[in-house]
Amino acid sequence: MPRYSRIAIFLHWTIAALLAFQIAVGWGLEDLGARGFHLYQWHKSVGMLILALTLVRVAVRLTKPRPPKSEGGWQGALATGVHVGLYAFMLGAPLTGWALVSTAKVKVPTLLFGVLPLPHLPLPASAHEWAEDGHGVIAWIGIALFALHVAGAVRHHFLMHDGLIWRMIPGRSPALLVLLPALLLAGFVAGRAILPAGGEERAPTPAAAPVTNxxxxxxxxxxxxxxxxxxxxxxxxxxxxxxxxxxxxxxxxxxxxxxxxxxxxxxxxxxxxxxxxxxxxxxxxxxxxxxxxxxxxxxxxxxxxxxxxxxxxxxxxxxxxxxxxxxxxxxxxxxxxxxxxxxxxxxxxxxxxxxxxxxxxxxxxxxxxxxxxxxxxxxxxxxxxxxxxxxxxxxxxxxxxxxxxxxxxxx
CATH class of the missing domain: 2.40.128.110 (Lipid/polyisoprenoid-binding, YceI-like)
Incomplete structure (x- = not known):
């Protein structure tokens, strides 16, 4: 069975693990307040990394030969739609996040992984609301597409037994068949592990008497x-x-x-x-x-x-x-x-x-x-x-x- 190129396989599993990490962290960010400051920086940094890798993945897809479609009919159309949607998600989520940060009232600087400064996009403040709403909607759509993509892979491998998943496994290695999908779970677990103790609950502020004077x-x-x-x-x-x-x-x-x-x-x-x-x-x-x-x-x-x-x-x-x-x-x-x-x-x-x-x-x-x-x-x-x-x-x-x-x- 023809396979994707090695670079395509590498990008596929790397981006998948990073997306699992982003989903896990994103669930815990909203209610953390100032405690989530470092996590927001990680979230932005990983988001920009996903954007960069996705652009490379698009270039590889356009320049490297890839295996033909395995199904036709509505199943094939659905698979194509999920793939196109995932690419839109991988591009749209970081771009709307970047726009959200760039148009926020409080200008929070971003140093990607603590090293590379990320400039703000030249967008008006009025764009903040649509960027915020768009980022949230795209995230939920992306999670649904992510789940559909995994479900499709499981269907082909365990129900249809057509070996489709081997197209994304180098060398048809049984060990890699286990280890590479496990990267998704590892990314999700890593994202949950770096959340502050107490999960999504806000930590209590140290007790202090009301200041009246x-x-x-x-x-x-x-x-x-x-x-x-x-x-x-x-x-x-x-x-x-x-x-x-x-x-x-x-x-x-x-x-x-x-x-x-x-x-x-x-x-x-x-x-x-x-x-x-x-x-x-x-x-x-x-x-x-x-x-x-x-x-x-x-x-x-x-x-x-x-x-x-x-x-x-x-x-x-x-x-x-x-x-x-x-x-x-x-x-x-x-x-x-x-x-x-x-x-x-x-x-x-x-x-x-x-x-x-x-x-x-x-x-x-x-x-x-x-x-x-x-x-x-x-x-x-x-x-x-x-x-x-x-x-x-x-x-x-x-x-x-x-x-x-x-x-x-x-x-």
Whole structure:
């Protein structure tokens, strides 16, 4: 019996396994929210791979001889229709998916398998709805065609005993007759295996009290050791703060090597990152914290969580809107001692065009001329419109901010 070419056989089984993987992953994506971010990237990457392999498969079909049709009549017409439909599915599903991503309100960058950037198609935003609907409809039609194709192969091999399936098995090998169809099951199992634990159910967001006042939320998140400082130390700090400073408070220069980091719960994981570009202007006499004048400016485009996909999303409108609001600033006039070397500064945070009260807590340590500064704050992200899209639904309402740097007193 004449067979398909080796390249056609290879492409047939490879695409089939990848389609089984896509079907398994696709079923679990819709309700995962932000937890499914990496899976969406895999889904897009595998989809583009299927598109590329299908184009090669079409070229092979047009240039390489293939076995003649085995049946006529309505059975042959049905087989031809299923084949044509499968080709349309293998081309249409990735193309509509590409259009869907390209026209989405939130522009999510795509790096194919984490390496190759996929450009967005030049389509209007109005095309998003038809792309989304089309992708869903094509997927379900493709699943039906996939099942019909498998059923046809089973019919020919086990009911008609005509050996038709050997046309897609190199060397008429009984071992390959088992192993190659098993690739479909392996692809489906692999797709289900990479879904987050708990299947399609959304993981619970870490428990947090409703935020009714940003300043109150920050106070509630203050480190426990600050709240449990002994009374005598707090009293001494308060007394020291009440003394009149001698001369103007010193200014401090932030030394290289500092860090401003952030972290937020995301279902059953934590996303952590930092800002690589920021400046701080600090004037303060540690013995008289009411003299403090603090201004910190952060370049929002410098945010990174160490993941190319997510880093590409952070400057977008869903998160920091860095094009319209390139920087965030925290300013505070005066601070309050909460214990030996520990302070609290209440000021304002301006982020994404919104200004709200914000409190930070920090600790000073070291010699008179050089001090090490470590501190933290809790920011209610919704108050600033950070994480306002579909991919942020699993994010916790509060973002923990930490900072650590050394500062040298100016002479």
């Amino acid at each position: 940003e300043a109150e939320a920050v106070e509630d998140a203050a480190p426990a050791n600050a709240a449990t400082a002994d009374n005598s130390s707090a009293a001494n700090a308060s007394e020291a703060a009440s003394e009149t400073p001698v001369g103007p408070p010193p200014a401090w220069t932030v030394q290289p090597g500092g860090r401003i980091g952030f972290s937020v719960g995301n279902g059953d994981e934590t996303i952590s990152g930092s800002f690589s570009k920021w400046t701080a202007k600090i004037v303060m006499d540690p013995d008289h914290p009411e003299s403090a004048d603090i201004a910190v400016t952060i370049d929002m485009a410098s945010a990174s969580v160490g993941d190319a996909y997510k880093d590409g999303m952070l400057p977008g409108d869903e998160f920091f809107a860095a094009a319209a609001h390139p920087s965030a600033t925290f300013t505070a006039k005066g601070a309050q001692a909460t214990g030996p070397g520990r302070y609290k500064a209440s000021g304002t945070l301006s982020l994404k065009g919104v200004t709200k009260p914000q409190t930070i807590r920090f600790t000073l340590s070291g010699s008179d001329a050089v001090r090490k500064v470590t501190g933290s704050a809790t920011v209610a992200r919704a108050a600033f419109g950070v994480g306002n899209g579909d991919s942020s639904t699993s994010l916790a309402p509060q973002v923990a901010v930490t900072f650590a740097f050394s500062a040298k007193r100016k002479d």
